[in-house]
Amino acid sequence: MNKIKDKKQIEILVVEDNQGDFTLIQDYLEERFLSPKIIWAKNFKIAQSILVDIEFKADLVLLDLTLPDKSGRDLINHVIPLCHAVPLVILTGYSDIDFGITLLSLGVSDYLIKDELNAASLHKSVLYNIERKKTQIQLENSEKRYNDLFHLSPIPMYVFDLQTLQFLDVNVAAEMHYGYSLQEFLSMTIRDIRPIEDLPHLMESVKTLSETDPEVSKGIFRHKRKNGELIYVDIKCNTIRFQNTTCRIILANDITERFTYIEAIEKQNAILNEIAWIQSHLVRAPLSRIMGIIDAIKNQGFDSTDNEKLYEYLLISAEELDIIIGDITKKSEQIKPIPYK
Structure with missing residues (x-):
């Protein structure tokens, strides 16, 4: 019974010096993916020339840990900077867990044991590591945006x-x-x-x-x-x-400037309210007395002998009014234009 193949379009670079192992990997990929694009590099030098090509857009790199011109940690340290955003999966004959942890700590996405490799495990690893790399890049971009928004x-x-x-x-x-x-x-x-x-x-x-x-x-x-x-x-x-x-x-x-501006406006409003209160209360009293005295003088006649006392009251009220007006003037002088930057 034919299995339904994954229609996902993938491009994979296989860095493997053993033709038999490469053929097996190729068969596994073609068994699970409909039309995979597979590029073969037999050594580090060829892989390097492919990875530095700006036109090269692989989804994943499968790397044999032992190549004729470079191997082990030295090989990984040279390949990882070349992969950039491309996930790197190591093909190794070692099954040591500590060794696998060491590989992952170096920046490798995953490692597969050659003796345990099959079409299903390879298919799962390819899909998982491609998606995980995308998520990692999204997270890194998100963190970068945060850093930019924060620090800038x-x-x-x-x-x-x-x-x-x-x-x-x-x-x-x-x-x-x-x-x-x-x-x-x-x-x-x-x-x-x-x-x-x-x-x-x-x-x-x-x-x-x-x-x-x-x-x-x-x-x-x-x-x-x-x-x-x-x-x-x-x-x-x-x-x-x-x-x-x-x-x-x-x-x-x-908001210090705005706060200071509002505070100054409130102080000026308080002064204006005080002036309004003075005008409506304090001014009214002497003004009413002056108007009453004038009416009394008119009723008695301007030549009346009683007017001398009324004139005295009139002078006192006028002086009181003058003091109040002076107080209003002083308060008005406190009101000045408030610049807002």
């Missing part, structure tokens, strides 16, 4: 251990903004960038994070730069696994 971000970012509060990593923007070098940061905890009076609030926040473990948290806090300057930062953080421990990754956006 223009906004200060850092990672700290949720248990010890130790800084584990910081980006360049954080170094420049806070004034500490990477080495200084790594010897510090997040307590060192907080004013002393804010530490109880910090520890309470950390306790809450540890107990509730929210996916995302945020807030506005005060931080302290190396030169002692206090800044206001808008914090956004997530829990991540980093260096085999539970950590928080922090994005710290400095």
Whole structure:
């Protein structure tokens, strides 16, 4: 009964000096794959010329560990840099487990014992190692994107251990903004960038994070730069696994200028409210008295002998009003344009 062949299109480089072994491998591959493209290199020199060719796009390399011009660890150390993103599977006559672990530690994807090789095991190894290499490359690309996003971000970012509060990593923007070098940061905890009076609030926040473990948290806090300057930062953080421990990754956006601007606006609003209160309450009293005195003078006639006392009251009210107006003027002078950068 004919077995259904794998239709996956694969290209494999077989580096093997023994023609009999190569033929057997070729038969196994053709038994399981519909149309495999198999390239044969009889020694390291030929394999090297194939692997350095920029047009060569193999899915996998099968490498015999003993070649006439190079063998063993020396062979592996020369072939691995040439494979780049191509998985390397070793063909060996050794069945020693320690030897296999050594091979894997050198960067080899897998190793197959020649005496135990068959079509099924070879087919499984080829598919497994091709897919695993793809996953590995995706993971490496993901890590690179993380590193780029983290280290190249223009906004200060850092990672700290949720248990010890130790800084584990910081980006360049954080170094420049806070004034500490990477080495200084790594010897510090997040307590060192907080004013002393804010530490109880910090520890309470950390306790809450540890107990509730929210996916995302945020807030506005005060931080302290190396030169002692206090800044206001808008914090956004997530829990991540980093260096085999539970950590928080922090994005710290400095909003000191905006915070100062809002604070200045609030102060000016307070002054305006005070001026409005003075105008609606304090000004009204002397102004009402002045208007009443004027009416009294009109009713009694301008030549009345009683007007002397009314004129005195009128002067007192006018002086009181002048003082109030002077106070309003002083307060108004405190209101100046606030530039926002």
